[in-house]
Amino acid sequence: MGTNLKGQIVMKNLVLKGALAASAFVLLANAASAATLDDVKKKGFLQCGVNTGLPGFASPNDKGEWSGFDVDYCRAVAAAVFGDATKVKFTPLSAKDRLPALQSGEIDVLIRNTTWTLSRDTQGFDFTGVNYYDGQGFMINSKKLSGINSALQLSGASVCVQAGTTTELNLADYFKANKMEYNPVVFEKVEEVNAAYDSGRCDAYTTDQSGLYAYRLALTAPDDHIVLPEIISKEPLGPVVRQGDPQWADIIRWTHYAMLTAEELGITQANVDEVKNGDNPEIKRVLGQEANTKLGTDLGLTNDWVVNIIKAVGNYGEVFEKNLGSGSPLKIARGINAQWSKGGLQYAMPIR
């Protein structure tokens, strides 16, 4: 029995080693990197993984310039590290490729509306916070399916969904829990999902509600489509880094808190230089103007890191309104993404 078991283990090891050798190149690139901050500084730019094209969060214009909520977070990190928000390169990633790309070291940080889940957190990744609280919903063509006003009426429908997402799992759970049937039509890239839904291949489209509002704008006849009221899941979206580099995780985490804190204190892109030299001690501390401050250098950055962030992209509220809210075609309300003091969930840890 003992030898048999040992034999099995050896066998398993052999198979595993063979498999490892075969696909080792995935991890070879990662051979000598532990301190991401040093690598990024040496490279001279931040490699940031973003969505392949989700209006409001990350999408390139016809000149190839990226814009969006997540894109501004990438720029904020670049501004914190280099003091220069242009020192960032974007890697557009499908849902399926995003985590392997981070794992292999191809990107330094993933800011691509990725849902924070326990299993992802324990698979070698660290989530550094929630920059957008979202929830999954459904969109239908109300002109074609005029009698439907609830997701519970979707039994028998074909549903378009992106592969490898928590969305796909929530969809399966929701229909199973409500004893409904459905036919999943699964694509790897969002563009393919959009095209399939727009051409009528599916009756319903499911993804995070923010995404539904964004995609609706790109449809041939946006006004024909409605987002159903049900929210079937919690989707806390946030930046992800590789596990095992606490310093780098801290930088990403505190970049988010810095933007939130700035909004709380009324520090904006326009007034940052002015209030920096004012006499509010809290603002001075956050902006690194306190005498002998070590807040920034302890993080591995310079003491004016928050100034750089706010100058480059603005505070959380500004970034939100510009990309998703009143300043964008999406017109998404702040809702649960408002500051904690205004009834929302966004709550920054104190910078001191």
Added chain:
Amino acid sequence: MASQDITPVGKDSAKVSLLNDPKVRGYIFQAVAVLAIAGLGYWIVDNTIANLQRARLATGFGFLDGRSGFDISSSPFLAYSSDSTYLKALMVGFLNTLTVAFAGIITATILGFIIGIGRLSHNWLIRKLCTVYVEVFRNIPPLLVIFFWYLGVLSVLPQARQSITLPFNMYLNNRGFFFPAPVFGDGAWLAGVGLIAGIVGALLVRRWAHKRQMATGQQFPVGLTALALIVGFPLLALAIKGFPLSFDYPVLGAFNLRGGSQIGPEFMSLFLALSFYTAAFIAEIVRAGIRGVGKGQSEASHALGLRAGPTTRLVVVPQAMRIIIPPLTSQYLNLTKNSSLAVAIGYPDLVAVGGTILNQTGRSIEVVAIFMIVYLSLSVLTSLFMNWFNAKMALVER
């Protein structure tokens, strides 16, 4: 002692330095090469394991027993739900790959042979049409051919409510092709027995006809007889049991046609694209094979009084097959591997399902290893079969 002094001349000449012996040198070089490769392999594995451990990534294939949690749109052979394991999901993907590869290989072969022979036709129009076909499909990337079928042809079909109605309660819309599913009642097993009896009967007739032709030179319409036997026996069996067969017809539901059987547009476009694409290459291989048979062969055949059809079928093609089969094998392998492009149009093949699993579990190394092992095994099996077939078709000297 004395005997050592009298060394024969031949042995003396072999006593050159070992390093200058070409045979020994060959062994040394090979040993060095093997060691170098083994060393490189060890370094890669060791480095990977070290990296995995540093990244705190779990390894092993145990995750395959976990609940998948996602649904798959097309699983014709296995009962699959979101409660099934990852392993079962992979099996579903694998069977879908096999299905599309198998169907594609058969169609591509038939189409390729017709077009390849058509390119050598004496009819100007047929010849030119076949040339245009080959040049068009051979010079377009397979992914574009797939998109052509999926976005250009199948997705512009009407919606479910305006389905195109075909004879026998069949429907075509942008959700796929719907046809009645047979429902077998009590006693339908006899039809299965009839089918087997028909096939056995057809084989016997063929053997008898071959023997008779060898002996007397008289021909017998084997094909028609076989068809009659294979169709007739099951029909007869059904008639005896009073036709215990009904059909489940597709009818319009709230969203789509329900009931009956269905072939999704994803499968159809992948299948059509792979068949049409690969057929262009097979056509060229067939043309080359036929051209490779000496002109004297068909001249001799004509001189014996055989017409064009039988000359092609009985004299030219059997000889051409010896040239055709080896390159045909690599086309079959290409088709199987190209089927992984399915991921672009959402057909749940092995790569699409595996990719989802990879994303849900984070086990990239294991999943990629499974991909490689499966495609490698499929390719090796196809090659083995084609080698066997090639050996069977090879010139047997009498």
